[in-house]
Amino acid sequence: MSGNIKRAKDVEISPIPYVTLTDRVEIRLIEYLQEKNFEPGDLIPTEFEFADALNVSRNVIREALSRLKMLGYIKARKNRGMVTSYPDVMKVFGKVLDPILMSKETQLGLMELRISLEIGISDLLFNRKTPKDIQELEEILKQEIVGPTGDVSKQNNIDFHSKLFQIARNDYIQKFHVLLEQIFTCVYKLLEEKGEILRVSSATHKVIFEELKSGTADSLRKAIQSHLQPHMDIINRERKALTNKEHVD
Amino acid sequence: MSGNIKRAKDVEISPIPYVTLTDRVEIRLIEYLQEKNFEPGDLIPTEFEFADALNVSRNVIREALSRLKMLGYIKARKNRGMVTSYPDVMKVFGKVLDPILMSKETQLGLMELRISLEIGISDLLFNRKTPKDIQELEEILKQEIVGPTGDVSKQNNIDFHSKLFQIARNDYIQKFHVLLEQIFTCVYKLLEEKGEILRVSSATHKVIFEELKSGTADSLRKAIQSHLQPHMDIINRERKALTNKEHVD
DNA sequence: GGTTGTTTATATGTAGGACATATAAATATA
DNA sequence: TATATTTATATGTCCTACATATAAACAACC
Numbered sequence: 001m002s003g004n005i006k007r008a009k010d011v012e013i014s015p016i017p018y019v020t021l022t023d024r025v026e027i028r029l030i031e032y033l034q035e036k037n038f039e040p041g042d043l044i045p046t047e048f049e050f051a052d053a054l055n056v057s058r059n060v061i062r063e064a065l066s067r068l069k070m071l072g073y074i075k076a077r078k079n080r081g082m083v084t085s086y087p088d089v090m091k092v093f094g095k096v097l098d099p100i101l102m103s104k105e106t107q108l109g110l111m112e113l114r115i116s117l118e119i120g121i122s123d124l125l126f127n128r129k130t131p132k133d134i135q136e137l138e139e140i141l142k143q144e145i146v147g148p149t150g151d152v153s154k155q156n157n158i159d160f161h162s163k164l165f166q167i168a169r170n171d172y173i174q175k176f177h178v179l180l181e182q183i184f185t186c187v188y189k190l191l192e193e194k195g196e197i198l199r200v201s202s203a204t205h206k207v208i209f210e211e212l213k214s215g216t217a218d219s220l221r222k223a224i225q226s227h228l229q230p231h232m233d234i235i236n237r238e239r240k241a242l243t244n245k246e247h248v249d
Numbered sequence: 250m251s252g253n254i255k256r257a258k259d260v261e262i263s264p265i266p267y268v269t270l271t272d273r274v275e276i277r278l279i280e281y282l283q284e285k286n287f288e289p290g291d292l293i294p295t296e297f298e299f300a301d302a303l304n305v306s307r308n309v310i311r312e313a314l315s316r317l318k319m320l321g322y323i324k325a326r327k328n329r330g331m332v333t334s335y336p337d338v339m340k341v342f343g344k345v346l347d348p349i350l351m352s353k354e355t356q357l358g359l360m361e362l363r364i365s366l367e368i369g370i371s372d373l374l375f376n377r378k379t380p381k382d383i384q385e386l387e388e389i390l391k392q393e394i395v396g397p398t399g400d401v402s403k404q405n406n407i408d409f410h411s412k413l414f415q416i417a418r419n420d421y422i423q424k425f426h427v428l429l430e431q432i433f434t435c436v437y438k439l440l441e442e443k444g445e446i447l448r449v450s451s452a453t454h455k456v457i458f459e460e461l462k463s464g465t466a467d468s469l470r471k472a473i474q475s476h477l478q479p480h481m482d483i484i485n486r487e488r489k490a491l492t493n494k495e496h497v498d
Numbered sequence: 499g500g501t502t503g504t505t506t507a508t509a510t511g512t513a514g515g516a517c518a519t520a521t522a523a524a525t526a527t528a
Numbered sequence: 529t530a531t532a533t534t535t536a537t538a539t540g541t542c543c544t545a546c547a548t549a550t551a552a553a554c555a556a557c558c
Contacts, residue, residue, distance in 0.1 A: 095279075325510065
């Protein structure tokens with residue numbers, strides 16, 4: 001045998017990524033949009049003009065434009081030309097934040113992000129709450145069916161936390177939460193199937209509600225943080241399990 | 250004149266969006282990937298097979314697949330077929346989080362998100378910091394050139410906060426910060442050109458550093474929150490200005 | 499036996515042609 | 529002034545063709 005002789009097979013060198021013409025045209029088109037300082041609604045050249053200017057086939061142009069359409073940078077109006085547009089950032093986030101089609105590692109990383117975000121918005125919540133918010137949150141609380149260990153249903157949970165995020169009065173934060181919430185639902189479904197039982201924090205929804213209503217921004221934050229701690233524990237455990245698994249491989 | 254008679258022109262009804270075949274095929278392909286429970290690296294049918302199965306032209310299939318390639322759900326290996334893949338979520342985020350190509354409203358909303366996130370990770374920072382982190386952060390602090398009002402350069406700012414986010418030990422939070430940071434840079438560049446001067450908080454980088462080093466998770470959070478308050482003030486002011494402008498229009 | 503060279507089928511990447519059709523603009527009509 | 533007709537336009541969709549990198553199968557060689 002070759003023993004300790006280093007064979008060609010052993011060379012660890014990452015392959016040169018094959019960059020298609022479409023990839024390059026996509027980049028070039030984004031640059032073009034940036035350079036031209038378009039306002040939303042401005043007409044851009046036609047497919048034929050782009051194809052001509054870049055000296056590529058209309059197919060390639062269309063594939064690149066199709067990508068930009070998906071990102072929302074342009075909108076095509078059938079038979080009338082294309083116009084620039086501000087993309088719907090959260091819509092694109094939604095396309096790629098599919099819990100089923102992401103790695104476990106990504107799921108856990110994003111769950112941690114969501115928890116951090118919820119802790120971080122406590123100041124916003126406190127500053128922007130209205131009497132109507134308090135009233136609506138109390139209504140949601142009344143709908144809750146609390147089990148013997150203080151647990152509530154998935155729907156109760158989603159309702160409560162969604163309302164919390166809504167009080168922050170920031171569409172981006174709110175929509176981001178909806179997307180990240182899906183990941184929780186997906187991951188916890190799997191854990192439940194394995195017989196996992198989530199520890200319930202003593203900082204219940206009711207405690208959070210009371211702090212939001214008549215506590216301080218600080219006490220609210222502590223309540224939220226404490227409420228989410230069991231989730232954080234599970235994420236930390238799962239992350240550790242993942243890392244160990246990697247080392248075994 | 251027609252006076253107060255309601256004319257057809259005045260009817261406010263949003264047009265029915267034209268959905269292309271490519272749009273529908275894209276949705277169908279994502280469903281397909283979800284249904285089939287593919288592992289990353291699994292071979293999927295060829296373009297011809299998809300075109301045949303869905304009874305559409307290869308062009309349409311290719312445009313839809315091109316979008317999925319951009320999202321990272323599939324990878325095409327030239328002449329060898331396509332395989333499934335876990336998308337690089339943050340790479341896609343980067344494509345759509347271009348500060349130049351987003352509305353002012355989106356910029357402000359995302360800036361607020363970033364601030365909330367930075368406040369929210371203080372627990373992570375405190376729990377995950379290492380002596381090496383403290384040392385490196387101190388090194389960054391030493392590089393800072395502090396002006397008479399306590400202001401530091403953009404680069405000093407980026408270095409410090411990037412290191413902070415790095416201590417959270419979460420790639421997704423960290424990369425997200427890099428993307429959102431760009432928006433700050435872009436917005437502040439515009440404000441500066443208008444002669445705007447940012448109020449500097451008494452909670453300087455040094456204060457944050459000291460709290461991280463020898464304070465508590467709570468005192469650290471307060472320092473970060475206080476440090477970011479001037480930014481929050483500006484965002485609130487700009488948001489209000491935007492809303493007023495809308496009402497005028 | 500293991501390496502090297504040859505052949506072949508395969509699937510993506512790219513080009514180019516064709517046509518349907520919705521729309522806007524121009525024109526004509528009532 | 530409102531409606532009807534015509535025309536040029538640009539996107540959406542389909543089709544054909546071919547270059548070429550790769551894998552697999554096979555042959556040749558030391």
